[in-house]
Amino acid sequence: MKVIQVSHGDGEYPVYVGQGLLGMASVIDRHVEGRVLVVSDPNVARLYLDRLRPALERVRHKRRLILPDGEQHKTVESWQRIIDELITLKAQRDATVLALGGGVIGDMAGFAAACYMRGIRVVQMPTTLLAQVDASVGGKTGVNHASGKNLIGAFHQPAAVIADLDTLSSLDERDYRAGLAEVVKYGAIRDAALFAWLEANTEGLNARLPGTLMEAVFQSVRNKAEVVAADTRESGQRALLNFGHTFGHALETATAYSVWRHGEAVAIGMVLATRLSEVLGRVETGTCDRLRDLLKRLGLPTALPEDQDPDRLLNLMRLDKKNRADQIRLILLDTIGKASIVPCPADDIREVLHS
Ligand SMILES: NC(=O)c1ccc[n+]([C@@H]2O[C@H](COP(=O)([O-])OP(=O)(O)OC[C@H]3O[C@@H](n4cnc5c(N)ncnc54)[C@H](O)[C@@H]3O)[C@@H](O)[C@H]2O)c1
Known part of the structure; x- marks a missing residue:
């Protein structure tokens, strides 16, 4: 224990x-x-x-x-x-x-x-x-x-x-994998060592080995605890935990919460946010491929379904609580292990949703 x-x-x-x-x-x-x-x-x-x-x-x-x-x-x-x-x-x-x-x-x-x-x-x-x-x-x-x-x-x-x-x-397989998406999130936004550990331990994670689960849950809770200690009421850095969530929420809403598990939508959202980080030149090219590869190996979806209307998703993203003065603010990566909250031009978001 x-x-x-x-x-x-x-x-x-x-x-x-x-x-x-x-x-x-x-x-x-x-x-x-x-x-x-x-x-x-x-x-x-x-x-x-x-x-x-x-x-x-x-x-x-x-x-x-x-x-x-x-x-x-x-x-x-x-x-x-x-x-x-x-x-x-x-x-x-x-x-x-x-x-x-x-x-x-x-x-x-x-x-x-x-x-x-x-x-x-x-x-x-x-x-x-x-x-x-x-x-x-x-x-x-x-x-x-x-x-x-x-x-x-x-x-x-x-x-x-x-x-x-x-x-x-x-736990049902999809519920389990949806939880893994949030573990990947902690690695991506604030813990490069956890991200690398996840890359090295996908087999143990997929097999739900007790020792591997212990490490994944422990490291995730440690990260969440640090964020909560620094910003208990979400006035600052706690918002970084929303990485992938603005895209993900739009997808969940567009599909009436009946198609995707929250974590699955977040997995797709994290890929889109990282792709946008690349388009805006904020993160090294190849970062998105690295994230996508890890999510795929954990059995998570990484692309928007073909039937999604990008403009509808963009409109839904305009309703997010993080937005200020009509600008869409997203959590983008600076590198694996570090993220920032960034006002993003709608045209660039549209480009990523269409790609
Ligand atoms: N408070 C927060 O900070 C916070 C953060 C993230 C998500 N949430 C909320 O969490 C909710 C989603 O939670 P969830 O994904 O745990 O969903 P859930 O509570 O609906 O559980 C998913 C399914 O798994 C079943 N289940 C639960 N434990 C099981 C087990 N050990 N074995 C077999 N089946 C089991 C449940 O009966 C349910 O059918 C959302 O409402 C979301 O808003 C809250």
Whole structure:
């Protein structure tokens, strides 16, 4: 087991990464207080809820809430069900919410914990690679609104994150690979050594070897922790984590969130952003090929599908939150391991989308 401390404006918390953690009462015990509500989804509950039994044995007042699975249920209605359950549990200020699941459960349970009695503790127990390397760390919580993803939310840091690598063995292939895209992202924007390590370890990653997974999750969380410590509320460098995301979000929106996993869209977006970095002369020629090669070896898509209308994507990119004064601002690479936020001319973006 490895532990990374995450510092933020109001304190710090540990992220545990290792095998068998869900069954480790000694670890979980340290972070659980008061009455306990476990929130999960049906897939995860069926596979992993029982593993929490030793840790929750001593807790007298506890309940579980299994919410329907999927991004379409990341709503105010699901959030309300968590609040209702906390009320039924007679949870007080010292209660604990345990979020056992992927990013959808983590974001919703975290947001309910942020709101109930103006904030109770949440322990994140991420079970997808994406949630372990990204969503569970950093305190962003929220739900979707019909008009937009994550429109309603709050910053609410967890009391601890417990990332049990054993849970990754049951992940669907596409969900697993989508998580790998975010690991590649950390290497590309701020950690050249991680990028080179990923290039050298694609076989172990594809085979989900425990030692390789440990290193990938640990290095990703270390990178995220450093970014969160420097910029807890995303006023500066935390925006660099959006590398590939502006292109990716446009693609996700254009396909009504029904074709691509988030990480797959981000993989395509990272290739487009790197191609643009080359077109603008910001990065050495060949960098895009290097990134594309790594993503391909990890089984990720790297090109826009033929049927996408580039002008529609460009219009969708104009809606991104990073934009200022009508200019599209993107995260571009300076080199592998370093990125900047750059205002980009629409014509150059169009050229890359058409190429
Ligand atoms: N808060 C943040 O900083 C942050 C960052 C990135 C993404 N997110 C959010 O994360 C969400 C996506 O998260 P996700 O990709 O984990 O999706 P998810 O939570 O929907 O999980 C994907 C699927 O995997 C299943 N699953 C989860 N763990 C499993 C396991 N161990 N074995 C088998 N199946 C399992 C789930 O039931 C679900 O069907 C999005 O809503 C996104 O907005 C939040």
